[in-house]
Amino acid sequence: MTVxxxxxxDLAADRIRSLVAVAxxxxxxxxxxxLVAVADALADAPEGAGRSLVLLSTNPLDPSxxxxxxxxxxxxxxxxxxxxxxxxxxxxxxVKVGESIFQLRAAPADAWEPVLDLTLLDGRxxxxxxxxxxxxEGVASxxxxxxxxxIEIFSTRFTITGLVRAPGTKFASIWMRLxxxxxxxxxxxxxxxxxxxxxxxxxxxxxxxxVAAAADGRYSAYFEDELTxxxxxxxxAASDLxxxxxxxxxxxxxxxxxxxxxxxxxxxxxxxxxxxVLGVRRAPLVGFVALRSTLLxxxxxxxxxxxxxxxxxxxxxxxxxxxxxxPRLEPSDLLFGLLITAxxxxxxxxxxxxxxxxxxxxxxxxxx
Amino acid sequence: xxxxxxxxxxxxxYRRGRTNVAALRGVDLTVEPGEVVLVVGxxxxxxxxxxxxxxxxxxxxxxxxxxxGTQVSASSERALDEFRRRHLGFVFQFFNLLGTLTARDNxxxxxxxxxxxxxxxxxxxxxxxxDDLGLGHRADHRPAELSGGEQQRVAIARAVAGEPDLILxxxxxxxxxxxxxxTVMSMLVGLNRERGMTLLVATHDETLRRYAHRVLEMVDGxxxxxxx
Numbered sequence: 001m002t003v004x005x006x007x008x009x010d011l012a013a014d015r016i017r018s019l020v021a022v023a024x025x026x027x028x029x030x031x032x033x034x035l036v037a038v039a040d041a042l043a044d045a046p047e048g049a050g051r052s053l054v055l056l057s058t059n060p061l062d063p064s065x066x067x068x069x070x071x072x073x074x075x076x077x078x079x080x081x082x083x084x085x086x087x088x089x090x091x092x093x094x095v096k097v098g099e100s101i102f103q104l105r106a107a108p109a110d111a112w113e114p115v116l117d118l119t120l121l122d123g124r125x126x127x128x129x130x131x132x133x134x135x136x137e138g139v140a141s142x143x144x145x146x147x148x149x150x151i152e153i154f155s156t157r158f159t160i161t162g163l164v165r166a167p168g169t170k171f172a173s174i175w176m177r178l179x180x181x182x183x184x185x186x187x188x189x190x191x192x193x194x195x196x197x198x199x200x201x202x203x204x205x206x207x208x209x210x211v212a213a214a215a216d217g218r219y220s221a222y223f224e225d226e227l228t229x230x231x232x233x234x235x236x237a238a239s240d241l242x243x244x245x246x247x248x249x250x251x252x253x254x255x256x257x258x259x260x261x262x263x264x265x266x267x268x269x270x271x272x273x274x275x276x277v278l279g280v281r282r283a284p285l286v287g288f289v290a291l292r293s294t295l296l297x298x299x300x301x302x303x304x305x306x307x308x309x310x311x312x313x314x315x316x317x318x319x320x321x322x323x324x325x326x327p328r329l330e331p332s333d334l335l336f337g338l339l340i341t342a343x344x345x346x347x348x349x350x351x352x353x354x355x356x357x358x359x360x361x362x363x364x365x366x367x368x
Numbered sequence: 369x370x371x372x373x374x375x376x377x378x379x380x381x382y383r384r385g386r387t388n389v390a391a392l393r394g395v396d397l398t399v400e401p402g403e404v405v406l407v408v409g410x411x412x413x414x415x416x417x418x419x420x421x422x423x424x425x426x427x428x429x430x431x432x433x434x435x436x437g438t439q440v441s442a443s444s445e446r447a448l449d450e451f452r453r454r455h456l457g458f459v460f461q462f463f464n465l466l467g468t469l470t471a472r473d474n475x476x477x478x479x480x481x482x483x484x485x486x487x488x489x490x491x492x493x494x495x496x497x498x499d500d501l502g503l504g505h506r507a508d509h510r511p512a513e514l515s516g517g518e519q520q521r522v523a524i525a526r527a528v529a530g531e532p533d534l535i536l537x538x539x540x541x542x543x544x545x546x547x548x549x550x551t552v553m554s555m556l557v558g559l560n561r562e563r564g565m566t567l568l569v570a571t572h573d574e575t576l577r578r579y580a581h582r583v584l585e586m587v588d589g590x591x592x593x594x595x596x
Contacts, residue, residue, distance in 0.1 A: 006473075013469070273464070365460065
């Protein structure tokens with residue numbers, strides 16, 4: 001208790017330096033926690049119709065370059081031997097609107113609700129022949145668009161007629177009628193994906209394998225949630241790497257703490273010497289110094305955590321490519337960061353103080 | 369009563385560049401409890417080295433030092449910490465107060481370091497000691513707000529916190545004016561008279577001879593008695 005009081009008295013006596021030391025830690029902590037929160041959001045299990053198959057002719061990470069037609073879909077349906085109850089073609093394009101990239105999906109209007117599970121939340125679905133679209137909640141949140149807004153896609157002005165909720169909520173998508181997209185992109189009846197509904201009584205895995213066997217490398221069949229996971233994996237890896245980077249950044253605090261403590265002790269070696277002269281053993285003295293540094297680091301961590309929360313609350317959602325994420329922090333994330341910060345600082349400052357304290361008291365009292 | 373300090377044949381050499389310099393050349397010294405012993409001599413003569421050896425702040429190359437029954441020259445670092453905590457008080461030329469603490473807290477640290485009391489008790493005892501020594505009105509000031517003489521008096525208060533057996537004062541008046549010198553020395557001698565504390569003072573100030581029971585001269589590492 002006495003040591004703690006002395007530490008606080010010492011920190012208060014040199015407020016400016018204490019505040020500077022705290023301020024140096026805050027940005028690292030904010031970066032670390034925001035990235036961890038984004039990584040946590042990405043780690044959410046993808047939702048989606050697990051039994052639906054998605055037919056693709058290309059790399060699942062970039063479906064927009066694929067090319068399928070009704071002949072291929074019919075062939076896949078036949079291969080599945082009656083397990084497929086519905087085949088829905090989908091035109092897929094990434095569209096950049098402002099700073100964000102969203103998925104544009106187009107499907108036959110009669111499949112939106114029963115097959116693709118789109119639920120109308122506000123407004124209405126696009127009318128045939130009109131330059132109209134609907135957007136998902138993710139897009140509305142990320143782009144701050146509302147029903148009635150007009151946006152430009154591929155040089156055509158579209159009116160947003162409604163807001164929908166879509167399965168696989170990680171996707172922020174803009175929806176258009178298939179025939180309209182076919183005209184807009186001059187697709188000539190081709191499309192990028194096909195959604196195949198598997199009969200509830202059928203073996204979905206067997207159907208997938210049968211379709212894959214018939215494809216002979218020309219196209220692939222994925223379960224929808226598997227595809228979602230695949231598409232999210234790249235971002236997850238990048239995010240994990242960023243988090244690792246900031247963890248290393250926080251760990252570098254150990255070296256920073258070592259250097260800062262070493263410099264501070266060089267300036268105050270006389271104080272250290274006086275304490276030794278008074279009979280204070282090296283261990284509690286080192287403990288005092290390490291505790292002082294660790295309290296500063298923890299102060300920085302707490303301020304950084306509050307700032308990170310404030311930043312995330314202000315942002316609401318974050319858009320990474322077409323993923324709209326709501327960053328969230330788990331208590332374990334905060335605890336991990338806290339332990340890394342405290343541990344790194346404790347080790348660094350302890351080593352520096354131990355090294356400084358190993359000099360004979362005479363040398364400490366009478367610096368060279 | 370056995371002597372409080374017994375130094376026998378102590379040798380200390382320092383390396384300066386490529387040469388070895390003998391700071392102490394077989395020094396013998398005996399100090400009886402309650403004595404005020406002054407070690408005078410020019411700067412660099414070995415006075416501070418002797419005090420450092422007696423206080424266990426440095427180790428001799430040869431010889432033996434026994435202080436308050438402790439074999440200082442052959443003790444472990446931990447034992448020396450304990451020895452200083454129990455038996456010694458130090459006063460330095462440059463005061464060496466902890467700049468971030470008030471006068472009261474500087475003294476309280478010494479009380480707390482001696483153990484067996486809470487920080488609150490240590491502060492209370494520090495306040496009482498500063499009052500006794502006429503420094504109560506400066507208790508809440510930091511060293512930077514005190515004059516040199518006041519700082520040295522606070523340093524003396526810190527040294528006598530917990531009533532050590534021996535006070536080692538290394539040039540205690542070396543950094544203060546003549547008025548403050550008289551105050552500081554009166555304070556030290558008063559502590560010797562009233563509390564029976566033994567004083568071993570190193571100084572190059574010949575005017576301090578009048579405060580001592582015994583004066584020794586240290587020149588080039590050799591210690592010899594002189595008339596007070």
